Amino acid sequence: PVLSALELGGVKIARDDVVRDDPTNNVPDSIFSKLGMQLHKRNQHPIGILKNAIYEYFDANYSNKFDKFDDLCPLVSVKQNFDDVLVPADHISRSYNDTYYVDSQTVLRCHTSAHQAELLRDGHTHFLVTGDVYRRDSIDSTHYPVFHQMEGFRVFSPEEWEASGLDGTSYAAGDLKKCLEGLARHLFGAVEMRWIDAYFPFTNPSFELEIYFQEKWMEVLGCGVTEQEILRNNGQLDSVAWAFGLGLERLAMVLFDIPDIRLFWSNDERFTSQVQLIDNFTNKKGMTSHCYRIAYRSMECSLTDEEINELQRKVREQVETKLNVELR
């Protein structure tokens, strides 16, 4: 059953506001039903776990300087989604074939970059925006028409690069790559990755980071040095900035070894909450025992006892060394 209304960031949205029998509307019920699911706000869900792990990296390395937004409404104007980030009028991403239009002036955001301009205008200079994004796309193991992105944005004032002897753009590009390589190490430890030159209308130079996964290079983020015009249009006159947009599903697939992007939408608790605390007991001496239930599952085959025992052995070993607890 499809809901008739939902609440997003405090705003009530009726189905008929989003799905309409109108030639300028191409939002099907199957997409409307994803609005408001907010997988990135579920702390036990792989997307929520990953969001929190990225927050941890930024909090630790930038002493909590990054403002965090994860509740911005995914219904945005064409101006926010495209014009504000300098997407040309004839760019194919604007087409009805690629983007979900609610009406001729309103879309389901196709990237979290749709929020850059408003946050700059509100005076934010360091921010992370997490949210669901929507693209009309055919479905396979790494593509789904709804996924999650995290946008990062950092503004530098002239003093910050002048001392380095570099121009602002080179300084920001170097800082950006260092930041994202550090993030990749924080999340993955050692992982094979490579930088590719890229094009985005809103950054120059632009790059993509690819990670080697399942015998292929997979694009996990786009980034670059923000076009001056965007900064100038939104109240940042002499600054330079970098921006990135991470695809959270793809990073989570690598991090948690999840073989198919469709699994993120599973309601099966064995997926959405693989580890469950089922008992919590403190004895007279004040020692606390936890009992956890863990679901071990493979997409390919049923696991044998030997395979599960081996997984269990590794989990116990990691828990003991990383959490400094006594195993029972």
Ligand code: PHE
């Ligand atoms: N918005 C781009 C995308 O969705 C990613 C990106 C964000 C690129 C910020 C550069 C800077 O593909």
